[in-house]
Amino acid sequence: MLSNQAKIESLLFISGNEGITLTELSQITGILKPALHEQLDKLADKYKQDRSSSLQLIHAEERYKLVTKPALAELVKKYLNSxxxxxxxxxxxxxxxxIAYKQPITRIGxxxxxGVQSSSMIQRLQLLELIKENGRLDAPGRPILYVTTDKFLDYFGLESLDQLPELDEEKQEDEEMDLMTLFEQTTGSTEDEEEE
Structure with a gap:
């Protein structure tokens, strides 16, 4: 059976750039908040002490996140610029x-x-500055809302989002495929779909 720390770590990992609140961790794991605090402190110390780990645990704006250590910033930047x-x-x-058709939208949306987890794709699109955070949804956990950027428009040669074909919500049986088909028509992209 997995330890509580392993459960917490997996949720931190899967929550990606959004992070996760203590309340969310407690609700999902069933672990009481005082015990969670203790486990999170131990996990933070573990990452801090482990020189072979590239990760650190941060706590900002009521959310806990796994991020890379500052010492790796140049390496990460080099990769991102490649x-x-x-x-x-x-x-x-x-x-x-x-995101383009449904904005503003949360990661969960x-x-x-x-039909699959999208944290890493959202992080990648943020790093490419094609999407950005645009406030938070007024709902439990206050999830981040995402929208496209001006760079998105430039990247695809669009002057505005109005140039995207309209979605016919009533005729959609497979929303995901309709979105991709319309987007590919607009952008001229013919890349094969890949799973994250």
């Missing part, structure tokens, strides 16, 4: 199409449409 991420994968295009 050609490895300049092309959008099918999974990234799919995520971007959903994107996940529900895609």
């Amino acid at each position: 050609n490895n991420i300049t092309e959008l994968t099918g999974a990234a295009l799919e995520t971007l199409a959903i 994107v996940d529900e449409i895609r």
Whole structure:
């Protein structure tokens, strides 16, 4: 059976850039908040002491997040500036199409449409400055809302979002495929879809 620390760590990982609140951790794991505080402190110390780990646990704006250690900033920046991420994968295009048509939308909203977890795709699109955070939804956990950026418009040669074809909500049986088809028509993209 997995330890409480392993459960917490998995939720921190899967929550991605949004992070997760103590309340959310407690509700999902069933662990009381005082015990969670203790486990989070131990986890933070573990990352701090482990020189072979690239991660650290941060606590900001009531949310806990796993991030890379500052000492790796140059390495991460080098990767981000390389050609490895300049092309959008099918999974990234799919995520971007959903955000473009449904904005503002939360990560969970994107996940529900895609049918898979989208944290890493959202992080990648943020790093490419194609999407950005745009406040929080007034709902439990106050999830982050995402919208496209001006760079998104430039990247796809659009003057405004009005140039995206309209979605016919009534005729959609497979919303995800309709979004991708419309987005590919607009952008001229023919990349094969990839799963995250």
